Amino acid sequence: MNANGGDRVLEVRDLSVSFRTGRGVVRALRHVDMAVPRNKIVGIVGESGCGKSTLINSVLRLLAANAVVGDSSTVLFRGDDVLRMNDRQLRAMRGQKISMVFQDPMTALNPVISIGTQMADILYRLDMTAAGKRERAADMLAQVGIPDPMRRLDDYPHQFSGGMRQRICIAMALMMNPALLIADEPTTALDVTLEAQIIHLMKDLRARFECSMLFVSHNLGLIAELCDEVVVMYAGEVVEQGEVHDLFHRAKHPYTQMLLECDPARIEKASRALPTIQGSVPDLIDLPRGCIFGPRCPKRYEPCDASPPGTYGVNAIHSARCFQVRDA
């Protein structure tokens, strides 16, 4: 594999994905540009229907059969375009170079196969003895904080608690030493103290393994806690992205600002009247003519209704899809 990915492990350029349905064409992603730099954690945040899962599925090329990807779209993984790979290249990429941690640790593991066997199976491409694979698996379990790993290899998923199972999923994802780890809401199914433990573990692992991560969450607290850069998505578009401090302290896009305002954890003083975002997410079949957030935006002015805004830079890595950034 060529090394020309530069310092970006993943680079998504002008990605548009539509789904043909009985009701019409759902334009799920439109002109998405984003990147995961080497050894950085990039967070994707957005509410339901914002296109987070379509983006992940495009990166892994696991889109449904009725999906149509734009002609000018590219998804470069270490310099190679995922959208134009053949099946063999794809399989090699999915298992070895990119791995994934899912939301629900209860269903992500096969209930009838022991943990050790499932973990050793991931290494099937490697030329290693069975004992060597087991040792590697036990070592990974130890890394993610599972006590007595050698003995627990023979246990089945139901013998572990939910938090332990998510740790196992993370260990499995790291088995092949992937270049990119995708974590899709990895703590949503867990209690808050376990969530804190998993996040702690991920920070810890990141210091030890050189791994870039795409971390998808709707929880702003977790994004702030873990990520270096943040991508804010709304209704199929990236509305703002930038360095985590810039984004949390100097958000430019009205949607990002309102999303931050709405989070009850950000509101210092206890209050019965909580802020909300008026209106609802637009129908992705019948898009508004101007800005996608226009109909709900309190700061809307003339240019917003006429045409969709482009992406305007605030600094080298901070940009927002809003006319006010252009006109500022």
Next chain:
Amino acid sequence: MAGVTASDAGTPIRRESRLSWLWQLLGDPLGAFGLFLVLVVVVSAAFADVLAPYDYKALDVKARLGAPSWDHLLGTDNLGRDTFSRILHGGQIALYVALVSIGASLMLGLILGMLAGYGPRWLDNFLMWIFDSVRSFPVIMFALAVITVVGPSLETIIFVVIATTTPGYARIARASTLATKNTEFILAERSLGAGVWRIMFSHLVPNIVQPLLILCSMDIPVVITIEAGLSFLGLGVKPPTPSWGSILNDGFGFIRNTPWLVVAGGIPLIVTTLGFTFLGEALRDVLDPKLKKDR
């Protein structure tokens, strides 16, 4: 209303047509074909009196074992009766047995299954014990035993079918009830104060009946073959009432000289079986959301 900023509260939603499943069914070639065959069988049986060119009992000894002709479309049998008319009336008998027995099995199975699933543990154990005992009998053996005791008749066949198929329905109804009874909407109904009967008939039935209806459509051809089989053995309907099985049997004795009698008795059986099976499979694809393709 000041202060109410109804976000997604404002937009009324698109109505889904209640008959959308029918269009889906017709969109599936196998389903449409199955529905067509079933309709042909049902219409011809329902209007047998009008469609039949002759009285099915009318003997015409001079014209016995006649070959198919414009007078007798499918020829005549050994007593000179018009085979086409007998097949139309035989369809009536076949469908009557199938619908009555399957309908009764469905009702009985649904109620017993729900009682087993929703009722107390001991009732569940008791009912399951009975179902398992009944199911362990081979159908034909059981039928022969019953017929030996009470004598052959249409009612006997119906009884045998009900007794042997009800446990299957009850088991499915019980499994669906067990899966549904602890869901949140049932808890929500209970928290409102709904009683057992209201929960069972108003909330459980609509959510568990679909797999049973699919099973019905698959079972109808089985019952029709059982009826035909017993009539073929002379243990079904009494002559001169026509049945596809007895037509087959009549033809069987003359198969060397007049093969069309057997063919004429066999074709409706094949058509009905195929029709209901195709329809059942297509219905399952349409109604079972878990098997739904991405649309």
Next chain:
Amino acid sequence: MPELLKADGVRVRFRTSGLVNALLKGIADPYIDAVMRVSFGLRQGETFGLVGESGSGKTTLGRAIIGLARAQEGSIAFEGQELVGLKDAQYRGVRRNIAMMFQDPIASLSPRKTVRNAIAEPFRIHGIAKDLGEEARRLLRLVGLHEGFLGAYPHQLSGGQARRVGVARALALEPRVIIADEPTAGLDVSVQGEILNLMNRLQRELGLSYLIITHNLPVVRHVSDRLAIMYLGRFVETGATKDIFAKPAHPYTLGLLAAVPEPDPDKRRDKLELEGEIPSLMNRPRGCEFHTRCPFAQAKCRETAPEHRKVAEGRWASCHYPFPDPADARPVGPAAA
């Protein structure tokens, strides 16, 4: 103010194996205690929060109050009427006064009934003859939903819309108390605020009392007047919400509060407050049940269980060494050494 709903020493037990089975295997006590002798009162117009992680018994306690789970011991009284031990038929009257909202807004609606039927259902169950169509429209207006939703089925609704239908249904019989199990579960942040504001408005207009069951601490801080923190079926700390958030007295409360990530990259945590996981209900630790995870546990904690005792005005905690002035969040006494 008088207490509308009062729970005293409530205990809910579930059988873990059949009686015969238990006898054969020699299990002396084939039960687990999901709720272990808890007491609290809910006042008119008040919001009381039950907070805990999964397995803490908060949902079971809510269900015991509305009669979906059976309390084996203790008393639950609504306006002085004892509810523990009532037969199902006798409970019907109670259910006009106490309504429950379930966790999953869509799954708690009967999937094959329209919104209109779902809202009319309470009237049908209680045999109240009214113009059901008119009532359904009135209730939809009350929760801010368009009339066009009357013919919709649950799967056609968004989470927020289904939650509003749930609220409308809970309000149908004009109850005094609403038990809301995770009212914001599965909702986006912006929609979450709308639902909480709606519940708040209805509380003011109709004088409702809420019992909110949740694990979401940021939300409960804004909506509840008083709180109970639950762990393994017991209350470990109770008191006014603002006091508990300002100065937690129990180490578990402190750990819970510290576990919530702050949406501010400047306030990242490097230290983990609570290690380990909740023990199984089948195998409760001896002594203080929290000692296995408590960073401040002492010898006494492993031996004797603490009482739920008063630690300050309006504050109770089940801890031998509660934080006296938890402003600096460090205990005095032996642990400080």
